[in-house]
Amino acid sequence: MSNPAGSSPFIPSSSSVTKVMMTVVLALLPGIVLYIWLFGWGILTNLILTTTFALLFEWLMLLIRDRPVKEFLFDGSAIVTALLLGLTLPTLVPWWIPVLGAFFAIVVAKHLYGGLGYNTFNPAMAAYAVLLISFPLEMSLWSAPLVSQPETLGLLESVQYSFTGSLPTGLEFDALTSATMLDHVRTEVGLGKAVDTIEQADVFGYVGAAGFEWVNAAFLLGGLWLVYKKIISWHIPVMLMASLALISGACFLIDGSQFINPLIHLFSGATMLGAFFIATDPVTAPTTSLGRIIYAAGIGLLIYIIRIWGGYPDGVAFAVLLIGLTVPLLDYYTAPKVYGARAKYEKS
Amino acid sequence: MTDTTSGNIIKQGLWTNNQALVALLGLCPLLAVSSTAINGLGLGVATMVTLVLTNMIVSSIRHWIKTEIRIPMFVIIIACVVTAIELLMSAHFHDLYLILGIFVPLIVTNCAIIGRAEAFASKNRFLHSTLDGLMMGLGFTVILVILGAVREVLGYGTVFRHADLMLGEWAGQLSVTVLSDYQGLLFAILPPGAFMGLAVLIALKNKIDRIQMARQVSVESVGVTFESKN
Numbered sequence: 001m002s003n004p005a006g007s008s009p010f011i012p013s014s015s016s017v018t019k020v021m022m023t024v025v026l027a028l029l030p031g032i033v034l035y036i037w038l039f040g041w042g043i044l045t046n047l048i049l050t051t052t053f054a055l056l057f058e059w060l061m062l063l064i065r066d067r068p069v070k071e072f073l074f075d076g077s078a079i080v081t082a083l084l085l086g087l088t089l090p091t092l093v094p095w096w097i098p099v100l101g102a103f104f105a106i107v108v109a110k111h112l113y114g115g116l117g118y119n120t121f122n123p124a125m126a127a128y129a130v131l132l133i134s135f136p137l138e139m140s141l142w143s144a145p146l147v148s149q150p151e152t153l154g155l156l157e158s159v160q161y162s163f164t165g166s167l168p169t170g171l172e173f174d175a176l177t178s179a180t181m182l183d184h185v186r187t188e189v190g191l192g193k194a195v196d197t198i199e200q201a202d203v204f205g206y207v208g209a210a211g212f213e214w215v216n217a218a219f220l221l222g223g224l225w226l227v228y229k230k231i232i233s234w235h236i237p238v239m240l241m242a243s244l245a246l247i248s249g250a251c252f253l254i255d256g257s258q259f260i261n262p263l264i265h266l267f268s269g270a271t272m273l274g275a276f277f278i279a280t281d282p283v284t285a286p287t288t289s290l291g292r293i294i295y296a297a298g299i300g301l302l303i304y305i306i307r308i309w310g311g312y313p314d315g316v317a318f319a320v321l322l323i324g325l326t327v328p329l330l331d332y333y334t335a336p337k338v339y340g341a342r343a344k345y346e347k348s
Numbered sequence: 349m350t351d352t353t354s355g356n357i358i359k360q361g362l363w364t365n366n367q368a369l370v371a372l373l374g375l376c377p378l379l380a381v382s383s384t385a386i387n388g389l390g391l392g393v394a395t396m397v398t399l400v401l402t403n404m405i406v407s408s409i410r411h412w413i414k415t416e417i418r419i420p421m422f423v424i425i426i427a428c429v430v431t432a433i434e435l436l437m438s439a440h441f442h443d444l445y446l447i448l449g450i451f452v453p454l455i456v457t458n459c460a461i462i463g464r465a466e467a468f469a470s471k472n473r474f475l476h477s478t479l480d481g482l483m484m485g486l487g488f489t490v491i492l493v494i495l496g497a498v499r500e501v502l503g504y505g506t507v508f509r510h511a512d513l514m515l516g517e518w519a520g521q522l523s524v525t526v527l528s529d530y531q532g533l534l535f536a537i538l539p540p541g542a543f544m545g546l547a548v549l550i551a552l553k554n555k556i557d558r559i560q561m562a563r564q565v566s567v568e569s570v571g572v573t574f575e576s577k578n
Contacts, residue, residue, distance in 0.1 A: 134535040
């Protein structure tokens, strides 16, 4: 006797890994387009390199681990990891940085831990952390936004820079890069200047960091669409932004000459990318609502601490990785009571 | 450990019960000083000498040690030996001693040493215990040097840099530049690189074991079919 319908539940499944991942890619697109528009073609070179090599390493690992290549290679998870990694890299980096990042993300952080669904740490962020601590120089040369810096590299010129490290004649590296807004504020405040005297610098935009505020806004839009499509739940992004706004707001109110206002923190660096796309990774985030709320609040707090008192360009990656360590604990202690379960010490 | 033939002691120390790869003892110095091959060699040899000496002493006085107070006795013996080795290193390999720093006196706390005293030397004959100390120490040293070499190649692009610190002036030319014009992967030198490197080495050992086991099984089954045909 055969049962063509299979077993329960008999509800048409609307979400496969592929569909979820492709929706995420779509949601990333507006941010990527704006990023290229505002910061030049370098980011596209990085994205193509990370995606190509992430797929290559994924294919190799699937072969080595004897897994079905056809189902897993294009399920989109490697592409999303690659895109997230590519978006966190500075726009002008030598070609081996994205390649090494893709290797570490896919081979070490994903497959050595057991593949999709088993990885303890967010692969893109683990790879970014490795790159940042290994190559601090290359990883902190950020392109200046084109609004403040008209000179830029064309597509071919950025590819050429990526592979040969040579810039077109007459163009200096210093003309293309600048301190990011977060770096600028940390340096200047460290020198004892008040925030309101440095806010005139052209690294500041209308509400956040010049250029990056628009990229952040695009990621915010894409993220909201993901929440609307029920791909991600609201808990993590909302709590992350709330906790970051709360702590930065408190510091801003206590001493406005030392700390920049919360709005700037929300619209600079990788805040929105982190809140909607990185911290919400279904594998490495907690599964319970309460767990997610605690997790996201912790990330927001850590982002602020690392940004203000740390020495790195931004705090999102380390915050996500560090709080990611607590996820098994959060899942354990926030698991909802099973229906009919007795209180712990009640005797039967 | 019932089989105390010399061959088995050698095999246990170098492979089946390797203190670094199987027992996972003494990981603190293993991870901390294995940033270059020579650092690894220096600490490995110091640990090996300690192991041989403590195993010799413990084994030779094993009949006089009361079971109840054996642990404090072991600790005193190990502490004396390590103090002597520390002073010797400070006198003869002072630069290396400075690089290894706190990890030389910390050999005292290396669990592998008290582990061997408790598990082997206190129960076995003098010569066997000496051999056990030597082989366990050698297995530990080999892993330290391999891990150090891997991390050094990835981190600095060289092997055996600063060899002169340990082996004298002539060894300065031992340093081999494997990757020239290499800016270095800082990750390999930092602590996470040590953990990942050790993990890869353990995985390799398990893989080799598994391949060997599969080969043995197939050989045995072939033997069985051969016999049954006869």
